[in-house]
Amino acid sequence: MSEKAKTTPDLTLRGLRVFVALAEAGSVIGAASRIGGSPSGVSQHITALETAVGARLFDRKAKPVTLTPAGQVLRRHAHKLLAALSEAQADLAEISLASLPQLNLAIIDDLDASLTPVLVSSLQSRLSRCFVHAFSGRSDHVIDRLLAREADIGVSAMLPPDSSAFRVLPILKEPFVLVVGKGAIQGDVRRALDSLPYVQYSESLPIGQRIARHLARVRLNPDRRFALEATRSVLAMVAQTKGWAITTPLNLMDAERFLPDLEVMPLPFTGDIRRVHLIARVDELGRLPEDLARDCRALIRSRLVPRFDALAPALAGAIEVAAD
Template sequence: MTDNSIRSTGSEAKTGTDLTLRGLKTFVAVEETRTIGGAAERIGSSPSSVSQQITALEQAVGAKLFDRRGRPITLTPAGQVLRRHAHKILETVAEAQTELAELNLTALPKLNLSIIDDFDVSLTPALVSRLQAQFRNCFVSASSGRSDVMVQELVSRRSDIAIAAILPDDTSAYWVTPLLRENYFMICAKGVIDPDQEILPQLSALPCVQFSEETHAGHQITQHLRRVRFTPPRRFAFDASRSVYASVVQSGGWALTSPLNMLDAERFAPYIDVHQMPFPALSRRIWLIARSDELGRLPERLATDCRRIINRQTISRIVEIAPQLVNAIEVLHE
């Protein structure tokens, strides 16, 4: 069945007009938004093109589909009949497209992943291994870096799937699902904070090690500190978690960080103390992002694999390193 191969009968024989998938999608958009302008915006078309598609459909079925005299516009009896069939047809076509896409994936020659560097140890190797087992003839490439860079690789089509803490500016062309939420906490060099004394005056006297504001975490933390009106002097900032943790240890300072950051820099765990946030709570989400309708159900299956790996390996390792963080990370489902 192609876009122009659904033919009507009866009155269509007189007009020679076809029922098309494009026409049915336009019909459903108008039926759901109840306005020509709303339908045009939804499907990325113009109001005049939407009107032409509806007119062509009406010629094909030989009856008016909408009563356009009122606002919002409503379905006629013929439109109500077509509504039932249009939804069924479009659902069937979507299922067929997904199955065909999955069939084609068996011969996928290459899959490019962009994954934030916080997952370098805990997620990326296990995920790549699983993909190579599923697609034996597929070359799997995984790049690592900051969230903004990973998302840009996806937007510029240098990667097929991204895992990041931020989303593209326009998500309409992407399939997006959350993987986890993690709460920020505070680390400090071992022994420099007395938990029995008031925390904030002690922090004011210690070096604050910050993530670069070019990173999502750095921007998020800086904005949060401004909101709570605690703005330590900026002395140095780093992109990488390992550099932040190393500097905390060497300078005898403190930093706000996340469980995934801790996992990425676990070699420094013996030299730091973990504390709850001395400020109002702050958290971030990690998302899996893929372009819509290009990889069938692979992104959905990949998200399921990610959640399983995070549950079984990532969280358990974080809690091993710092038992205080047992409730600081949560796997999310769509």
């Protein structure tokens, strides 16, 4: 073997991933963000790749950077190679999952009663020898368990601080809605809120913090008399005081026994949207997270959406399920 052959860099999978990221992002900084690396690292990988193939792959003077003819050829092959690798990894993961002794779930509490039985049943049908442990709690606690590896899969309305290490699969999005005591609103809704008791979620909760920020954005500063931690307590207090609160459709269904004493309506000011995701670590568990996300969406379409539409006909269609 010649000395030149010994020192010529090889094509690497990491180099191909960097190449594809740069081709899609159109900038070194954008590619670095996609792969969770540094701009200098991206440049080094591309230089090594160009040396390995013996041709320029990008016109870096163009803004955004564009592929050369050689780069266009490599892109076609790179996508095929990476797709084949991903399929092989998924197949290998399925083999290892068959002997998985335990799987830990963490699910936001307002979906616990509806989603947990479906996910556990789905896991048992796929992994008959696996012991499934399910935790229910706040979105920030779900994320904490994922980060601490105390959960393998989470369903949360929050994202990890560094999402590049996780697969984030959308489940649904829902608007924040107004809940008032039955008969409490007469005339203009926004004006009526000024004279009614405001029942707030505690700002120690993610939902409480988010609602507080949104009220500040729309310049609404209601008199704060009390703060409660559970949706059931919030809705019970709204019914008792003929006051008002802000919540979401999923939270409403978690405490629907109070709805006969309440009215649900759109916010009388600019709204906000909450998104719920299924989250799992990258390159772990094969196709299982995607399968479970589909199961979640199917359940929500078939059961939760019709149920909410029946409870609050004026807001029918408010819960939007992500496409499979």
